[in-house]
Amino acid sequence: MESIGVFMPRPTFPYLENELERRFKLFRFWNFAQSDSDSIRALVGNTKIGADAEMIDSLPKLEIVSTFSVGLDKIDLTKCKERGIRVTNTPDVLTDDVADLAVGLALAVLRRICESDRFVKNGLWKKGDFELCTKFSGKAVGIIGLGRIGSAIAKRAAAFGCPVSYHSRSEKPDTGFKYYSNILDLAANSEILIVACALTEETHHIVNRQVIDALGPKGVLINVGRGPHIDEPELVSALIEGRLGGAGLDVFEDEPDVPGELFGLGNVVLLPHVGSDTIETSKAMAELVIENLEAHFLNKPLLTPVI
Ligand SMILES: O=CC(=O)O
Secondary structure: OOOOEEEEEEOOOOHHHHHHHHHHHEEHHHHHHHHHHHHEEEOOOOOOOOOHHHHHOOOOOOEEEEEOOOOOOOHHHHHHHOOOOOEEOOOOOHHHHHHHHHHOOOOHHHHHHHHHHHHHHHHHHHHHOOOOOOOOOOOOOOEEEEOOOHHHHHHHHOOOOEEEEEEEOOOOOOOOOEEEHHHHHHHHHHOEEEEOOOOOOOOOOOOOOOHHHHHHOOEEEEEEEEOOHHHHHHHHHHHOOOOOOOEOOOOOEEEEEOHHHHOOOOOEEEEEOOOOHHHHHHHHHHHHHHHHHHHHOOOOOOEEOOO
């Protein structure tokens, strides 16, 4: 397959880049000339750059978009469908990591793990004890989106003795978790609200001022989905004004820009979109990207087809 042109619009996990280079004719955005466009039959995107309409239009021979992510929000799926371009992503292999991190963020915010760490490292322990924090076990956890990742978070939260409820487009059968068709009811009945759904037009700003206010001054908001799930300026003012108890955020509306107002807040833990960034999972995701490409070019069924 060395002659098949694969386009990578942004640097990615080096293992994936090297493996693609070994098997295909890899064109990286940074050493790509427009005249190469006609050789490109596949595109490998990620959470930052996928395939928007302009990119798709510029690649007339594009047959498949294989993204190194589970999220599809950076891919124009309508355009891909119109052009008959196949799309694959990397579900399942990253579920545990993202769910682990959601629980880790909740623990970090409530138990003030990062603040306590700074307290010790800054030598403040010698001057007195750290303040009391808030218990996590047993807290009412509400999950927005009970897909693969949401379900894995629910399982973990349940193991901590947390009553779990959720909101999604429709009620899932036999989960044993309480379903709220109205997100405001979910927020009002949760102490920790976790965003774990896909970003679509319907879920853009699904957490708005009303939801934040329903969660309230003792509530904690965790986001392991996408930044635009939350109305960020509303979140920032709620945290500054004390209308929300705390937040653990792995994703932001305009990454890597994070609102500076959050930097000084002790009840907020900020991560640089690292939900699935473990060595093990990145490798599994890379294998999936490659196997999907190989399956496509060998006319075999795709492993994780979206379209
Ligand atoms: O955010 C991570 C992903 O979509 O894989």
